[in-house]
Amino acid sequence: MSTDPATVGAGSAWPDGYDRVLLEETDSTMAEARRRAPDLAGPAWILARHQTAGHGRRGRAWQHPPGNFAATLVLPHAGDPAQAALRSFTTALALHDAFVARCGTRGQFALKWPNDVLLNGGKVAGILLESLPGGALSIGIGVNLSQAPTAELVEPGATPPVCLAQECDTLVPPQAFLGTLAPAFARWEDQFTTYGFGPIRTAWLQRAARMGETVTARLPNTELTGRFLGIDDAGHMILQTSAGPRDIAAADVFF
Numbered sequence: 171m172s173t174d175p176a177t178v179g180a181g182s183a184w185p186d187g188y189d190r191v192l193l194e195e196t197d198s199t200m201a202e203a204r205r206r207a208p209d210l211a212g213p214a215w216i217l218a219r220h221q222t223a224g225h226g227r228r229g230r231a232w233q234h235p236p237g238n239f240a241a242t243l244v245l246p247h248a249g250d251p252a253q254a255a256l257r258s259f260t261t262a263l264a265l266h267d268a269f270v271a272r273c274g275t276r277g278q279f280a281l282k283w284p285n286d287v288l289l290n291g292g293k294v295a296g297i298l299l300e301s302l303p304g305g306a307l308s309i310g311i312g313v314n315l316s317q318a319p320t321a322e323l324v325e326p327g328a329t330p331p332v333c334l335a336q337e338c339d340t341l342v343p344p345q346a347f348l349g350t351l352a353p354a355f356a357r358w359e360d361q362f363t364t365y366g367f368g369p370i371r372t373a374w375l376q377r378a379a380r381m382g383e384t385v386t387a388r389l390p391n392t393e394l395t396g397r398f399l400g401i402d403d404a405g406h407m408i409l410q411t412s413a414g415p416r417d418i419a420a421a422d423v424f425f
């Protein structure tokens with residue numbers, strides 16, 4: 171396996187206007203973001219080498235074995251809640267760019283609605299959005315760079331986790347990955363603030379997993395199965411069910 175040293179950056183320079191905090195250990199970078207947000211003048215990345223209480227969507231525990239990537243980007247001015255929610259797509263596109271920059275064609279990456287990145291069909295990264303007081307947004311990103319979580323911690327039927335090291339035969343240190351991800355995010359964020367969601371939606375759809383295929387969306391009180399037709403202008407999933415098309419704002423998706 172090749173090791174990708176922190177000093178070798180795939181991609182561009184650190185983006186102007188973005189701050190960076192590197193922590194040896196914290197409870198969760200999401201909690202760290204909540205504590206620090208009131209003092210931030212501009213966007214800031216918070217990267218932790220260890221998390222003692224990392225969490226994922228719906229309050230699930232998020233394992234953080236050594237060598238994996240755990241970071242939160244705080245955007246102090248993310249717009250209204252609908253605009254803020256669309257950052258899951260800019261973040262997924264940035265992750266896709268960073269993975270391709272680091273792995274080249276050694277892996278097959280795809281974006282799974284709403285918030286995951288897949289590598290060779292397994293989950294390699296998850297995104298968690300949390301809004302903060304005063305219109306700020308925290309974007310939490312967990313990437314299995316060196317290890318995949320143990321299978322028994324994964325919900326039955328969920329996409330199995332994989333790691334970059336095994337699938338791509340490349341060990342990327344977390345700080346080096348941030349050096350690729352941060353400029354990629356800044357580029358997509360510029361696109362979004364300049365041109366709106368249109369080009370983001372198009373780019374996301376070009377990289378989407380299971381387009382046109384049958385998937386199941388698990389909502390709080392029901393499950394819907396249908397053909398995945400894409401996403402609308404609000405980032406909602408469009409599912410062609412036997413009862414007609416459905417627009418789904420939030421769900422867990424199973425293949």
Ligand SMILES: O=C(O)CCCC[C@@H]1SC[C@@H]2NC(=O)N[C@@H]21
Binds near residue numbers: 200232241295296313
């Ligand atoms: O797929 C998911 O459920 C989202 C996982 C998000 C995990 C990251 S790791 C960095 C940040 N800190 C946390 O406690 N969670 C997010």
